[in-house]
Every structure is written in structure tokens, then in C-alpha cells.
Amino acid sequence: MNGVNNWAMATSRPSYIGPLDTDAVSPYYRQIYDRFCDAIVGGVLKPGDRVPSARALADELGLARGTIDAAYSLLVAEGYIQARGQAGSIVTPDLKPRPSVEAADKAPPPIRVVANTFRPDSIRPFQMGLPALDAFPRKVWARLGARCAREMQPSDMVHPAVHGLPELRSQIAAYLQVSRGIACTPSQVFVTSGYRHTLSLIAQALLKAGDKVWTEDPGYPPSRELLGHMRIASVPVPVDRDGMVVSEGLREAPRARAAIVTPAHQSPLCVSLSLARRWALLDWATRNQAWIIEDDYDGEYRYVSRPLPALKSLDREGRVLYAGTFSKVLFPSIRLAYLVVPEAQVERFEEVSQVFAGGSPSLTQAIVSAFIKEGHFARHIQRTRKLYGERRDATAAGLEGVLGKYVSVDSQPGGMHLILRLSARRSDRRLVARMLEAGLYAEALSDWTVRREGASALLLNFTNVDSQARAESLGKRILNIMA
Numbered sequence: 493m494n495g496v497n498n499w500a501m502a503t504s505r506p507s508y509i510g511p512l513d514t515d516a517v518s519p520y521y522r523q524i525y526d527r528f529c530d531a532i533v534g535g536v537l538k539p540g541d542r543v544p545s546a547r548a549l550a551d552e553l554g555l556a557r558g559t560i561d562a563a564y565s566l567l568v569a570e571g572y573i574q575a576r577g578q579a580g581s582i583v584t585p586d587l588k589p590r591p592s593v594e595a596a597d598k599a600p601p602p603i604r605v606v607a608n609t610f611r612p613d614s615i616r617p618f619q620m621g622l623p624a625l626d627a628f629p630r631k632v633w634a635r636l637g638a639r640c641a642r643e644m645q646p647s648d649m650v651h652p653a654v655h656g657l658p659e660l661r662s663q664i665a666a667y668l669q670v671s672r673g674i675a676c677t678p679s680q681v682f683v684t685s686g687y688r689h690t691l692s693l694i695a696q697a698l699l700k701a702g703d704k705v706w707t708e709d710p711g712y713p714p715s716r717e718l719l720g721h722m723r724i725a726s727v728p729v730p731v732d733r734d735g736m737v738v739s740e741g742l743r744e745a746p747r748a749r750a751a752i753v754t755p756a757h758q759s760p761l762c763v764s765l766s767l768a769r770r771w772a773l774l775d776w777a778t779r780n781q782a783w784i785i786e787d788d789y790d791g792e793y794r795y796v797s798r799p800l801p802a803l804k805s806l807d808r809e810g811r812v813l814y815a816g817t818f819s820k821v822l823f824p825s826i827r828l829a830y831l832v833v834p835e836a837q838v839e840r841f842e843e844v845s846q847v848f849a850g851g852s853p854s855l856t857q858a859i860v861s862a863f864i865k866e867g868h869f870a871r872h873i874q875r876t877r878k879l880y881g882e883r884r885d886a887t888a889a890g891l892e893g894v895l896g897k898y899v900s901v902d903s904q905p906g907g908m909h910l911i912l913r914l915s916a917r918r919s920d921r922r923l924v925a926r927m928l929e930a931g932l933y934a935e936a937l938s939d940w941t942v943r944r945e946g947a948s949a950l951l952l953n954f955t956n957v958d959s960q961a962r963a964e965s966l967g968k969r970i971l972n973i974m975a
């Protein structure tokens with residue numbers, strides 16, 4: 493038997509595993525979570541120590557496996573432990589010891605820096621999250637920027653409206669109607685400074701500490717990290733070729749308060765949420781008065797057919813909160829994103845924005861409004877959609893030509909990155925570390941995965957790889973690293 497489960501056989505149980513308090517207000521998963529936090533913070537469990545498997549602990553305590561999983565998910569999201577699939581979970585190796593349990597109780601949870609939050613100070617080949625920087629219409633942007641700056645009135649120099657410039661909210665509402673099939677009024681649109689800001693507004697408005705939220709597994713790590721810091725438990729729900737497996741979410745946590753999904757191109761696997769799953773998700777949310785947070789970060793970039801309408805376009809009961817961003821279509825440093833809330837929630841979000849939102853720069857919002865209004869936005873999307881289709885094919889062909897013996901490239905309907913599956917049980921994390929050292933960029937699928945083991949793959953953005961020859965030369969650099 494491996495060491496992970498040996499503790500359960502021991503005659504004396506570790507002090508952090510005792511009978512749970514059946515009279516406590518705090519639910520079981522929270523009590524388990526608190527005990528592990530205390531054991532880790534107090535030094536009883538040390539960095540690198542193994543923690544019991546969820547199954548063994550469930551048996552030992554006579555609880556459902558899902559209860560232990562909920563506690564472990566929270567510990568993973570907050571960086572206390574690391575899940576390593578079949579190799580078991582361990583206390584995060586580089587976790588800094590905290591002085592005392594009392595102090596730690598008051599301190600925010602430790603920040604876990606995973607590879608995917610690494611932001612190089614220069615642009616690297618395959619860098620995730622970037623659109624094609626060479627394709628951005630800088631001249632048009634400069635002209636509009638100069639005009640907006642010239643036309644600025646003293647009234648444009650006061651604090652901006654926290655919900656966003658009225659003109660931009662109108663332009664976004666009109667754009668969403670035409671391109672994503674979403675019928676909304678400008679008052680339902682809230683301009684934010686990025687996806688994290690959007691998600692924290694939603695959490696402040698509609699969720700509370702201790703709530704459970706379904707998240708995709710694998711899925712975008714910042715969502716889990718942000719929830720963890722708000723003491724909201726993310727429940728990892730597996731993803732297959734039809735997107736989030738809704739039936740698994742129903743089995744694991746039927747009473748979760750919300751689900752975060754990326755229906756257009758699942759992040760990071762790029763599959764689309766099937767229509768049957770879309771209806772199942774909406775049905776669950778309606779019956780449970782739960783929320784669906786639709787993260788439509790790159791819905792415009794689909795190459796096999798026209799972009800699919802957003803999940804929000806099917807929302808008859810007002811359960812979907814739609815999160816869009818200008819990071820992918822324009823550029824990430826613009827720091828502008830938007831949230832569409834159901835009509836009945838507008839007032840609540842107005843109140844919460846007054847407290848938590850500082851407003852976004854008026855000048856930037858004015859330039860984006862003009863960019864959309866004058867048709868540059870739609871033209872830029874059309875042009876980049878075509879360009880990305882070509883760059884994706886060229887990058888896949890170039891990399892497969894050089895690395896074909898070691899990798900296979902997933903075929904995906906859309907998105908802005910490729911998934912290179914690694915063969916022969918090669919560690920994606922190790923390869924990513926070496927690529928970063930060599931001045932390249934990649935992210936490891938394992939770093940996006942909470943529960944499931946076995947998927948070792950590189951995530952590589954292709955939007956800035958401008959030819960097959962360039963992809964081949966980058967492929968050779970990866971090959972040298974792999975050798």
C-alpha cells in the first residue's frame with residue numbers, strides 16, 4: 493500500500509483528524525477544511541507532507557466522499573495543498589510557515605503562484621492571452637485617440653460613472669445583440685476593468701463565504717483562486733468533448749449556488765458546450781435559483797463555422813450573468829471588460845458597483861466607443877478571425893512537422909491557443925519550466941487541472957506565430973529542450 497493511505501491504518505490518528513462536531517453550525521466540509529488549515533498553519537502538517545486520500549478520509553470519518561472533496565478543493569484553491577492525481581495530495585511544498593494559528597486566522601489565505609500567472613516582461617513566443625499584436629490597427633486607434641482627447645470637455649475630467657460610460661454601454665449592448673444573440677438594454681451592461689473584477693462583483697452581489705460554485709476541471713485557474721480568496725468553495729466538474737459534464741455537477745453538489753462555464757470554447761480544452769448540456773445547465777439553475785456565470789472570453793474566434801450564439805441568448809429565466817472582455821479582441825493592457833446582468837439584478841449590481849468599483853478611464857472608454865460605432869471593431873474581428881484560422885493551421889503544421897514523434901495537436905473548433913498532447917508520460921510542468929528558462933512560453937495543462945490525472949499537455953498561443961517556417965523554427969527550440 494502506498495504511503496498516502498497508511499495513516500488510516502495507524503493506531504493513533506493524527507491530531508487534525510478527530511470526530512467532527514455534529515452540533516456545530518459550520519458544515520462538515522468547512523470543519524475539515526478548518527482543521528487542515530490549522531494543522532498546516534500550526535506546523536503539524538509540513539510543506540511536502542502527504543495528506544490522506546479523500547476516499548480514506550471519507551471512510552475514516554464515515555462521510556460522503558463529496559464532503560471531503562469539497563474541503564480539499566477549497567484547500568487546493570487557496571494554495572494550502574496540491575492535488576497530484578493518483579500520486580496523492582501534498583501540503584504545498586513552498587508554503588511559508590505562519591507564526592501562529594491566531595495570526596493566520598486573521599491573515600488572508602496564502603497566494604499560490606502557478607506557472608500560468610507568470611507574466612514575462614517581454615513578449616515571448618507562444619505567450620498565452622495575447623491577440624495578434626502585429627494585426628492591431630494602430631493608425632485608426634491613434635487617430636481616434638487624438639480626436640477623443642481633443643474633444644474632451646471639463647465634464648469628461650471628473651470621476652467616471654462607476655458602471656461605465658453610457659455611450660460605451662450602449663455600443664456593447666448593440667454589439668452583443670448582433671454578434672452574440674444577446675438581447676439586453678444598456679442598463680444591464682456594467683463596464684469593468686477585467687474578468688477578475690467582473691467575477692468579484694458577481695461574488696460580492698450574489699454569493700457569500702461557504703457557498704459552493706461549480707468550476708470546470710480543467711479550467712481557468714484565476715476563477716478558482718479568486719473564489720478561494722473569498723472563501724467560496726469551487727467544486728471541480730469534469731469536462732469532456734461536450735463541455736462541462738453537468739450530470740457530474742448535479743451529483744457532486746446539486747445545491748451549488750453558481751456554475752462558471754466557458755461555453756463557446758472551453759478554457760483550456762476549446763470544446764463547445766453542447767446544446768443538450770446548455771439546456772441541462774439552464775434547467776438546473778432555474779430549478780435551484782442558482783446562477784450561471786458565462787465567461788465568453790473569446791467567443792468571436794471560431795474557425796469551423798460561424799460563432800455559436802452565447803448561452804445567455806437562451807436564458808429566459810434571468811439566471812445567466814454574461815462576462816465579456818476587450819482583452820482578446822483589442823489587447824489586454826486596455827483593462828476593459830463587461831458584465832451583462834439579468835434585468836432583475838440591475839439594482840443590486842448598481843449598489844455593489846457603487847461600493848466596489850472605481851470606474852474605468854473615460855478617455856479609453858470613449859476611444860473604444862468610437863472604435864465600435866465606426867465599424868472598426870467588427871472589421872477587426874472579421875480580419876483577425878481569418879488570420880487566426882490561417883495562423884492556427886500554420887502553427888499546428890509547423891510544430892507537428894518537427895515534434896510529431898512526441899506530440900499530437902488537438903483539433904479544436906476555435907480559440908487562440910493549441911493543445912499539444914505529450915506522449916510517453918512526459919511531464920508538462922517540467923517541460924514548461926524548461927521552456928520558460930529558454931525564453932519561450934507555455935502553460936501546463938496539469939496546472940489547470942484539479943482532480944484528474946493523466947492529461948499532460950502544453951498550451952501554446954498561436955496568434956503571434958506568423959508563418960509555418962516560424963513555427964518550425966520554434967518547434968526545433970522545443971525539440972532541443974525535450975532531447
Ligand SMILES: Cc1ncc(COP(=O)(O)O)c(C=O)c1O
Nearest residue numbers: 621686687712759789817819829
Ligand atoms: C478563460 C478566460 N477568461 C477571461 C479572460 C479575460 O481576462 P481579462 O478580462 O482580465 O483580461 C481570459 C484572458 O486570458 C481567459 O483566458
